[in-house]
Amino acid sequence: xxxxxxxxxxxxxxxxxxxxxxxxxxxxxxxxxxxxxxxxxxxxxxxxxxxxxxxxxxxxxxxxxxxxxxxxxxxxxxxxxxxxxxxxxxxxxxxxxxxxxxxxxxxxxxxxxxxxxxxxxxxxxxxxxxxxxxxxxxxxxxxxxxxxxxxxxxxxxxxxxxxxxxxxxxxxxxxxxxxxxxxxxxxxxxxxxxxxxxxxxxxxxxxxxxxxxxxxxxxxxxxxxxxxxxxxxxxxxxxxxxxxxxxxxxxxxxxxxxx
Amino acid sequence: xxxxxxxxxxxxxxxxxxxxxxxxxxxxxxxxxxxxxxxxxxxxxxxxxxxxxxxxxxxxxxxxxxxxxxxxxxxxxxxxxxxxxxxxxxxxxxxxxxxxxxxxxxxxxxxxxxxxxxxxxxxxxxxxxxxxxxxxxxxxxxxxxxxxxxxxxxxxxxxxxxxxxxxxxxxxxxxxxxxxxxxxxxxxxxxxxxxxxxxxxxxxxxxxxxxxxxxxxxxxxxxxxxxxxxxxxxxxxxxxxxxxxxxxxxxxxxxxxxxxxxxxxxxxxxxxxxxxxxxxxxxxxxxxxxxxxxxxxxxxxxxxxxxxxxxxxxxxxxxxxxxxxxxxxxxxxxxxxxxxxxxxxxxxxxxxxxxxxxxxxxxxxxxxxxxxxxxxxxxxxxxxxxxxxxxxxxxxxxxxxxxxxxxxxxxxxxxxxxxxxxxxxxxxxxxxxxxxxxxxxxxxxxxxxxxxxxxxxxxxxxxxxxxxxxxxxxxxxxxxxxxxxxxxxxxxxxxxxxxxxxxxxxxxxxxxxxxxxxxxxxxxxxxxxxxxxxxxxxxx
Numbered sequence: 001x002x003x004x005x006x007x008x009x010x011x012x013x014x015x016x017x018x019x020x021x022x023x024x025x026x027x028x029x030x031x032x033x034x035x036x037x038x039x040x041x042x043x044x045x046x047x048x049x050x051x052x053x054x055x056x057x058x059x060x061x062x063x064x065x066x067x068x069x070x071x072x073x074x075x076x077x078x079x080x081x082x083x084x085x086x087x088x089x090x091x092x093x094x095x096x097x098x099x100x101x102x103x104x105x106x107x108x109x110x111x112x113x114x115x116x117x118x119x120x121x122x123x124x125x126x127x128x129x130x131x132x133x134x135x136x137x138x139x140x141x142x143x144x145x146x147x148x149x150x151x152x153x154x155x156x157x158x159x160x161x162x163x164x165x166x167x168x169x170x171x172x173x174x175x176x177x178x179x180x181x182x183x184x185x186x187x188x189x190x191x192x193x194x195x196x197x198x199x200x201x202x203x204x205x206x207x208x209x210x211x212x213x214x215x216x217x218x219x220x221x222x223x224x225x226x227x228x229x230x231x232x233x234x235x236x237x238x239x240x241x242x243x244x245x246x247x248x249x250x251x252x253x254x255x256x257x258x259x
Numbered sequence: 260x261x262x263x264x265x266x267x268x269x270x271x272x273x274x275x276x277x278x279x280x281x282x283x284x285x286x287x288x289x290x291x292x293x294x295x296x297x298x299x300x301x302x303x304x305x306x307x308x309x310x311x312x313x314x315x316x317x318x319x320x321x322x323x324x325x326x327x328x329x330x331x332x333x334x335x336x337x338x339x340x341x342x343x344x345x346x347x348x349x350x351x352x353x354x355x356x357x358x359x360x361x362x363x364x365x366x367x368x369x370x371x372x373x374x375x376x377x378x379x380x381x382x383x384x385x386x387x388x389x390x391x392x393x394x395x396x397x398x399x400x401x402x403x404x405x406x407x408x409x410x411x412x413x414x415x416x417x418x419x420x421x422x423x424x425x426x427x428x429x430x431x432x433x434x435x436x437x438x439x440x441x442x443x444x445x446x447x448x449x450x451x452x453x454x455x456x457x458x459x460x461x462x463x464x465x466x467x468x469x470x471x472x473x474x475x476x477x478x479x480x481x482x483x484x485x486x487x488x489x490x491x492x493x494x495x496x497x498x499x500x501x502x503x504x505x506x507x508x509x510x511x512x513x514x515x516x517x518x519x520x521x522x523x524x525x526x527x528x529x530x531x532x533x534x535x536x537x538x539x540x541x542x543x544x545x546x547x548x549x550x551x552x553x554x555x556x557x558x559x560x561x562x563x564x565x566x567x568x569x570x571x572x573x574x575x576x577x578x579x580x581x582x583x584x585x586x587x588x589x590x591x592x593x594x595x596x597x598x599x600x601x602x603x604x605x606x607x608x609x610x611x612x613x614x615x616x617x618x619x620x621x622x623x624x625x626x627x628x629x630x631x632x633x634x635x636x637x638x639x640x641x642x643x644x645x646x647x648x649x650x651x652x653x654x655x656x657x658x659x660x661x662x663x664x665x666x667x668x669x670x671x672x673x674x675x676x677x678x679x680x681x682x683x684x685x686x687x688x689x690x691x692x693x694x695x696x697x698x699x700x701x702x703x704x705x706x707x708x709x710x711x712x713x714x715x716x717x718x719x720x721x722x723x724x725x726x727x728x729x730x731x732x733x734x735x736x737x738x739x740x741x742x743x744x745x746x747x748x749x750x751x752x753x754x755x756x757x758x759x760x761x762x763x764x765x766x767x768x769x770x771x772x773x774x775x776x777x778x779x780x781x782x783x784x785x786x787x788x789x790x791x792x793x794x795x796x797x798x799x
Contacts, residue, residue, distance in 0.1 A: 008757035016515070016767055019541065020774060027537025052532025052779060054786055076458035076792040182298050185690065186697045191302070199301055202794065 071134040071230045073125045075204035080120045083157035091158025094151055097143065106162045111212040117164030120156035122206040126230075127152040134230040166259045167210035173257040179247045180254055187242040192251050198258070209258035216252035224248075263334060263341050266348055268649050270327030271642060273355055274320045275725060278635075281315035282721040284308045289674070289714040294695045294704040302691035306371040309689070311362060313374030316631075318393050319358050321480040324638050325434070326350065326400040328483045329427045331645055332490075333407045335742045336421040342410055343403045350403070353396030361389025369797035373689065375473065376449060378465040381793045384453035387445050394438050401435035404428045412760075419754045422503050423490040423744045429510040430482030432761060433475055436768060437518055440471025452793045459790035463530030464783040470521030471776060478517035478546075480630055484637035485509070488557045488590060491644050493745035495586035498564025503747035505556045507758045512549035515767045516542050519775035526613045530789070531779050536610060538775060543608040550601060554594070563748060585660040589640035592668035596632035600625060603679065618689075621682025624675040631717075632671040636664065639724055646731050647739040654731040659723060666720035673713030677706035 032038065032046040040046040049055065095102075098115075102108055106116030115123065129135035130144035131152075147155070175181075176198050183191035193199035196208040208216065222228035223240035231237060240248075288308050291299050299305050334341050341347065363385065364370040370382030408420065408428045420428075448465040451457045493500045500506065522539035525531050562576055570576025581587050603625045606612045616622060646654045654660075681703045686693070695704040757763050783789060 008755055009763055012515075012757070012763060012767065016771065019545065020538065020771070023538045023541035024534070027541070028534035031537060032533065047534070050532050050534030050537075052530065052535065052782060074792060077795040078455055078458045081455075176300075178298075181300055182302075182692060184694075185692065186694045186699065194302070199303060203792070 066229075068229055069133040071125070071129050071232050072132055073128045073204075075121055075125060077121075077203040079203075080124060080153060080156055080160075083120070083153075083160070087154045087157045088161045089158075090151075091154035091156070091161075094147075094155050095158055098155075101139070105165075106159050107165060107167060109168055111214045113206075113215055114167055114210050114212070115159040116162035117207070118159050119201065119203075119205070119207050120160035121204045123159050124152050124156040125204055126206075127155065129230040135228060164210070164259075167212075167256070169212065169256050170210050170259045171257050173254055173259070177250045177254050179243070179251050184242065184247075189239050189242045192255075196255070208255040211255055213252045213256035216255060217248060220248045220252065263330065263344055263347075264649050264651075266344065266351060267327045267330050269351055270323045270330070270354075271649070273351075273358070274323035274327065274638075275642070275728065277315040277319045277323075277358065279721055279725050281312045281320070282718060284312040285316075286714040286718045288312065289711045292690065292692055293707045293711045295708060295711060298692040303368060303371055305691035306373065307365060307368050310371050310373050311365045314361055314365065314390070315358075317374050317476070317480075318361075318390060319354070320638075321483075321630075321634075322393060322397045322434075323354060324641070325430060325479065325483050326354070326397060328486070328641055328645070329400060329404055329431060331649070332423045332427045332486070332744075333404060335648075336423040336427075336490075336744055337407060337411045339411070341403070342407050346399055346403055350396040350399030353399070354393045357389045357392025357394075357396060359389070360392060361386050364389075364797070367797075372796050375469060376444070376465070378444075378449055378452075378462045379460050379791050379793045380796050381449060381452050381460070382796045384450055387450050387453055391442065391445055391450075394442060398435060398438070401431040404431040417753070419503075419751045420759050421744070422500070422506055422747070423486060425507055425759070426482070426486045426489065426510045428761065429514050429764075430479060430486070432765060432768075433482070433514050433517060434479040436765075436772070437472050437475035437479060440468045440473075440521070441476075443471075444468035458793055460793050461783065461789045462791055463528065463789055464780065466525060466528060467522075467531060467776070467779055467783060470524045471518075471772070472521070473524050474521040474543075475517045477626075477630065478513050480634050482510075482513075483641060484593065484634045485513075485553060487637045487641050487644075488553060488593075490744040491641065492557065492586055492590050493560040493564060494743055495584060495644065496561065496564040496581050498560055498567060498745075499748040500745045501556050501559035501563060501748055503749070503751050504758065505552055507754075509549040509552045509556070511758075511764050512552070513546070514761070514764045515771065516545045516548075518768050519771040520546060520608075522775070522779075523608045523610075523613070526610060527617050530783060535775065535779055540608055540610050542771070542775070544605075547601065547605065550597070554597075557590075557594075560745075560748075583657070583661065585643050585657065585664060586640050588661060589636050589643075589664045592664060593633045593636050593640075596628055596636070596668070596671060600629035600633055604629065616682055618687055619682035620678045620686045620688050623688045624678030624682060627678070628671065628675040632668075632675065636667055636671075639664065639667065642724075642728060645742070646728060647737065648742045650732055650734075651736055651739065652731055652734040653737045654727070655734060656727050656730055659727050659730075663720050663723040663727060666716050666723065670713045670716030670720055673716060674710045675713075677710040677713075681706050 028047045028050040029043060032050045033040065033043055038046065040049065101110050101112045102115050103110075106118070107114050126135060127144050127147060130137060130140040131147060133141070144152075176193055179189070180192045180198055183189045183194070191199060192208070195202040195205035198209075201207060219228060220240045220243065223231070223236045224243070226237060229237065243251075288305065290296055291305060330341055330347055361370075364383035365386060367383075370386035372380045372382040372386070376387075404427060408424060411424070412420065444465045448460055448468065452460050489500060489506045520539045520543040522531055522536050523543045526536055561580065562570075565576035565579045568579045568581075570579030603621070607616065607622065607625060643654060643660055682688075684703055686700075686703055693700055693703070693707075695701055695707075
């Protein structure tokens with residue numbers, strides 16, 4: 001290489017390096033360290049923060065824990081896919097103890113959830129939450145407490161396997177009301193139908209068609225008041241708090257009628 | 260028609276056919292979310308359309324135009340047959356198959372995840388595999404550009420590489436390296452989940468990988484446009500390129516600093532440290548340099564042409580320019596849109612100002628003005644300029660061409676200026692409907708309606724463009740003569756090796772990528788507990 005090329009190499013590398021070093025000094029040291037009221041313990045601490053290192057909160061700031069038991073279920077879309085026939089069979093046996101409220105084949109008139117054809121992840125998650133106390137219910141908690149993890153998976157598989165049949169209250173639901181189809185964008189309320197059926201269904205979200213209107217209303221009220229809090233991202237509490245009583249009624253009645 | 264011309268035309272036609280379809284979807288999207296239409300019943304249809312529009316406009320159109328134009332430049336600038344014609348056809352076939360593979364699941368509603376993927380949303384694996392095929396096809400082009408350049412250099416030792424080829428190869432290298440980020444994201448993060456092998460995804464890391472691609476891809480889209488500024492415009496208006504050196508420097512600067520700046524797309528993302536964001540912001544500021552160099556050089560070249568044509572005075576020479584020439588007209592429109600879009604870009608890259616416009620319609624306005632406006636209008640100009648040489652038939656509808664360029668320019672301004680405005684009012688992007696009855700939003704209804712009208716104008720303009728090209732295919736045969744690129748005012752006789760090759764600049768590009776991305780990527784990979792459950796969108 002000629003001397004001419006060397007000059008290009010040295011100067012271009014030097015200019016690039018100088019720009020990087022200057023930007024790094026400003027971005028990693030001067031800006032974080034120079035912020036008025038910063039709470040770094042030293043310059044190195046500031047640099048680590050600017051580098052994006054995950055740091056524990058200072059001991060002086062205790063982590064605030066919620067005053068209730070949170071759900072411990074991590075929902076992934078494929079977590080219960082591919083249930084075996086044995087699993088469904090075991091679930092059918094276990095389900096005998098559920099028939100009093102949820103009906104012989106997952107359908108009843110007891111204003112309890114109709115479980116036939118329900119999303120298995122939703123059933124599994126609710127059972128697990130009843131067991132840990134993340135969701136409270138005087139009847140379900142003692143029923144769920146003795147179930148093993150595989151029992152809950154089997155029950156979920158069994159009820160998901162049962163065919164969805166028209167509920168007693170179902171009838172012509174008509175076009176989905178606006179709160180179901182569109183939500184309320186200005187209030188950051190997503191459409192019910194985006195997760196719970198009608199438009200789409202999302203993992204862990206219950207399939208709502210044919211559920212008793214009393215039950216749906218009660219759950220939305222419970223989310224709104226915070227009495228029910230097993231939605232880990234507060235997604236249902238945030239939605240329910242943003243709904244009017246009228247919208248809760250309209251949505252509940254629509255889903256109750258939907259086949 | 261020779262086989263290579265047929266191959267180049269195939270690239271252009273596939274690109275423009277996709278463009279026409281995606282333009283229709285874009286206009287529909289603007290209408291359906293405007294106050295002129297009632298709320299769409301199923302927003303999934305809207306996102307399906309947005310995914311198809313974005314995938315086609317961002318991946319298919321510019322990649323195929325860059326490939327086709329690149330092959331054209333290699334043949335005409337180096338004045339020898341393209342090496343690897345069969346490989347070029349293979350690359351085209353991969354891109355075509357990839358396009359279909361990606362578009363079918365979108366049309367079926369199995370991949371409404373938008374073209375930037377947005378993990379943890381996961382669509383059908385076929386969608387991502389289709390995108391990968393398009394990228395692999397374009398990597399064949401990258402390799403062929405390199406092979407043709409080095410074969411020519413071996414046969415012409417010491418001679419300056421023709422500027423058009425130098426710039427094209429710079430663009431191909433930029434693409435080759437910047438596509439690696441999205442390829443890593445797709446192959447190691449998204450596709451394993453889409454195929455059901457894994458159920459969680461590190462969305463933050465995936466976004467960092469995508470940002471590696473996301474900004475430099477814009478400069479890859481820009482490359483044919485800048486090449487046209489330098490190598491087509493001065494010749495088309497009877498002038499000379501002001502400086503060959505300045506042009507080479509601009510493309511080298513793009514190669515080096517367009518790449519390590521993508522974190523400015525992550526300013527609001529918590530997984531990247533503020534220090535790296537600042538460094539990326541600094542290099543983003545630097546990438547305005549090659550654009551400023553280009554604006555200076557091209558304005559100087561245009562002034563040379565005007566004075567050669569008898570133009571006088573401080574600004575009086577502007578009147579002497581051949582404004583009825585579509586190349587002149589299109590470039591002027593492109594510059595105006597580049598000016599406004601570039602000014603908006605400076606706001607986006609400013610770490611603090613970005614918080615004001617983040618995820619608003621301002622951003623949609625910005626990239627439509629730069630890409631759909633400044634860049635795509637030059638794709639039209641390129642097509643008009645090379646069409647007679649590809650088809651061997653005259654392209655004579657100059658009035659129609661001018662009308663097309665005017666309508667595209669007006670339409671794009673009418674679309675994007677209201678978008679910028681409503682973005683400042685806080686209107687979010689990526690929404691299927693807005694509640695214009697709400698007093699907070701009622702004031703946005705009028706500008707949104709204006710932009711719908713702009714969309715309709717663009718639709719007319721896009722149709723005119725396809726009509727002009729289709730008429731060109733049926734025009735009488737002519738002998739178009741030898742295609743020429745612009746000649747510099749002082750054509751270089753000898754060049755320093757640094758301005759005639761890429762070794763130094765590629766080394767700097769890779770080094771800056773490692774310095775600017777290495778730590779955030781390694782840190783995120785090494786941090787446990789950063790995975791989140793995937794959200795399946797039609798992939799179940």
